[in-house]
Amino acid sequence: MQKLPRSFYDRDTALVARELLGKWLVHVAPGGERIGRIVEVEAYLGPHDRASHSSRGLTGRTKVMFGPPGHAYVYLIYGMHCCMNVVTEREGHGAAVLLRAIEPVRNIAGRTHGPGLLCKAMEIDRRLNSHDLLSDDFFIARPSVEDAPPIVKRPRIGVDYAGVWARRHLRFYLKNNPFVSRP
DNA sequence: TGCACGATGAAC
DNA sequence: TTCATCGTGCAC
Numbered sequence: 001m002q003k004l005p006r007s008f009y010d011r012d013t014a015l016v017a018r019e020l021l022g023k024w025l026v027h028v029a030p031g032g033e034r035i036g037r038i039v040e041v042e043a044y045l046g047p048h049d050r051a052s053h054s055s056r057g058l059t060g061r062t063k064v065m066f067g068p069p070g071h072a073y074v075y076l077i078y079g080m081h082c083c084m085n086v087v088t089e090r091e092g093h094g095a096a097v098l099l100r101a102i103e104p105v106r107n108i109a110g111r112t113h114g115p116g117l118l119c120k121a122m123e124i125d126r127r128l129n130s131h132d133l134l135s136d137d138f139f140i141a142r143p144s145v146e147d148a149p150p151i152v153k154r155p156r157i158g159v160d161y162a163g164v165w166a167r168r169h170l171r172f173y174l175k176n177n178p179f180v181s182r183p
Numbered sequence: 184t185g186c187a188c189g190a191t192g193a194a195c
Numbered sequence: 196t197t198c199a200t201c202g203t204g205c206a207c
Contacts, residue, residue: 042190051190061203079201081191098190116191158190185207195197 001026001141006134009069013088013095017043018172020086020097022146024105028137029123036102036112036122037143040173040180042156044085046095051162054094064130066094072138074119074129081116082125086133086140100157100171103179114181150175157182 001024009016020038027034044052044065053075054065064073065087073085073096085096102112102122112121119125133139153169160166173180 044190053190056204059204075190076200076202078189078191078199080199083190085190100190114191156190161189186205188203189201191199193198 006070014043016088017041017097024141032107035106039177040101042098043170050165051159070133072131082119083115101181
């Protein structure tokens with residue numbers, strides 16, 4: 001298991017999204033070390049992407065997205081669920097990858113097939129917003145044995161308000177994986 | 184200072 | 196299809 005370097009995140013967001021599939025999300029949480037295999041993600045390209053939070057510019061909430069790559073962007077949605085993103089590209093760009101589903105690897109209880117459920121199972125909340133993913137307690141790693149299963153591309157979920165951007169195939173998941181939120 | 188609205192999940 | 200529940204962004 002090898003921690004991903006900063007340079008992994010400082011690249012094209014859709015490419016980073018695809019390459020995050022199969023990687024391990026690791027959180028050394030109070031309840032123990034929790035590990036999940038990333039099986040579903042969505043790319044949010046930047047301020048020009050109408051589905052992205054960064055399309056409203058640099059605000060209190062989105063400042064993490066405009067920060068340096070390799071940090072966690074965690075926010076509260078619908079007043080009750082947390083969603084976790086990984087900041088990508090160079091500082092100031094405003095892009096991120098939403099983690100939508102994981103497959104349990106170690107110490108994972110409950111369902112994981114959705115961004116809110118993923119955070120609950122991984123013990124991720126807003127206290128981890130802006131946390132550096134090159135830290136030792138919260139990071140993403142390349143597993144010692146990594147396969148390369150086929151990747152499916154689909155429109156993103158829940159962004160119908162985004163016009164033409166809602167139709168872009170920026171959601172990626174591992175084909176036939178039973179832990180994907182919506183096959 | 185007030186208010187409409189979610190990158191969701193669960194129940195009906 | 197409906198609803199719970201509250202932080203954020205923007206209107207006033």
